[in-house]
Amino acid sequence: MPDRQLAIQRAATETDPSRPVMLAIAGDSASGKTTLTRGIVEALGAHRVVSICVDDYHRYDREERKGLTFTALHPECNYVEIMEQHLQLLATGQPVLKPVYNHDNGRLERPVLVEPRDLVVAEGLLPLFTKMARACFDVRVYLDPPEEVRRIWKIKRDVGKRGYTREQVLAEMERREAESAAFIRPQRAAADIVVSFAPLEGRGESAEHSPSATILLRHTVAHPNLAEIITDDIREAIHLKLTRDEDGRPVDAIHIHGYAPPERTRPIEEAVWAELGVDEPLPDCLGVVGEGERSDSLALTQLLLLYQVIRNRASKPSSEVALP
């Protein structure tokens, strides 16, 4: 059980300041991984965080993939064993020479040196795919937008920024569907936090403009005491619900309404922040979606992740806990 060995090694070095906090952000293509990561890096400061994309572990470049029967989502299309190895090395405070996949031209390029910092974020398609990979993380997130929302996001990005046509994007999603179901979506079950964006129809919400969201807080990690924070008077904007997970087990779910005005949600963010006891104001880069737009559900997700990171970091005696 090498994953158990790693868990023991990490437990034994828990108070070692050179052992970074490890955060996984898994999800399908265009599920919001980069946007979520960006706010966390900004909040903690780039000198404290290093983020890697595990899609860099592609085994084949775009040209080579044309001759294959499977897509980039397939574990066979990735050096999963090397990804696991590098996650283990980072999780134990060691540098790695990480491969680089260039999304613009589809080529594999010269690798880069990655040295762990206080926080290592690993985002991508398969960071939670294997037991060993999962054992490397302190906090595991799965981004789970409904397919119709993800489709809108993917078209917007791939047509807008990567030069594809709408039809090409839809055809590619179709081609990837079976592998998405087989390899990407099962990672949802391994997450500590699952974020599902879902615009409420009839409320005028859309996928692009601050949709409502449900954040599932599994008690595989300790979350802030939200029952005390989310009080009756703000229940209209945001509420905590005791519900059942997909496997039937009880779980906490936060529901945030997309139409909730910031004056309703801000106090909740402040309260979560206050519970951490950090002597700094709440970072105002949270929730930024791009071009001046803000999403409360994104902000709260980022805040819950910062909570985990800072709480994990606080157990290390010689680290600085304060934020910039």
Add this chain to the structure above:
Amino acid sequence: MPDRQLAIQRAATETDPSRPVMLAIAGDSASGKTTLTRGIVEALGAHRVVSICVDDYHRYDREERKGLTFTALHPECNYVEIMEQHLQLLATGQPVLKPVYNHDNGRLERPVLVEPRDLVVAEGLLPLFTKMARACFDVRVYLDPPEEVRRIWKIKRDVGKRGYTREQVLAEMERREAESAAFIRPQRAAADIVVSFAPLEGRGESAEHSPSATILLRHTVAHPNLAEIITDDIREAIHLKLTRDEDGRPVDAIHIHGYAPPERTRPIEEAVWAELGVDEPLPDCLGVVGEGERSDSLALTQLLLLYQVIRNRASKPSSEVALP
């Protein structure tokens, strides 16, 4: 002492067939590393050996190096820590995603997967540079031709195969001299076997045609019983001499005369081979220098290395010891 930890781990797994035998071949540019390695790979069969060049761990490409005050020989010019890490992983039977430096165009390219086989050969400029790197190997070789011989070899290769002029090669050697003295040559002290080619003047020998050689056998590893093999009647072609190492300690040195006819040296090779008890004939690819030329000193060096490899391998119960 992480190098000690590794030594303990490797000792504990000594009989584990997945733990490869690790062979280092260190030496300056054009000291004969590739030629030496080639015969060993051929003798054991490519399916049993994987050889890597540790110069692939260059931190900068040729273009970037133009702006630096040091050359490719300098540890600062290499990811020495990653080289150490990859050697450790290979030494404990794990794969690595190895960087690739393209000697033809001087660029760093996409990395390749390297999976350990029965034998891993790591050749290059700095494989024995650090204590941790040294701890990874079962057998360590340093190639030590006199500078005037190396100059001839380097001009021959770099002018012939890499498109430089004679003047460029000499200028580059001059530019590298201080770093060669500071970082490459000190590795000689860490080797179990040191090979020094030295053509005997007045005997009509040259650097290019089977020069005489001295093979220093330090007793940091167990060598075949050469005192019994190298008997009086062949003393003219090859002899074993008790001498003092550069640090004053006693050491065995084999001297092979370049003019020795194959009928004189072949029985010695057969006898070393016989001592291994391998049920296969002596591989006839040993000693091949290129284009039909053969060097007895090279053949004997390769044979002494094969002896080490097979002896190390023989301690693993489930491995095949027989050669093809």
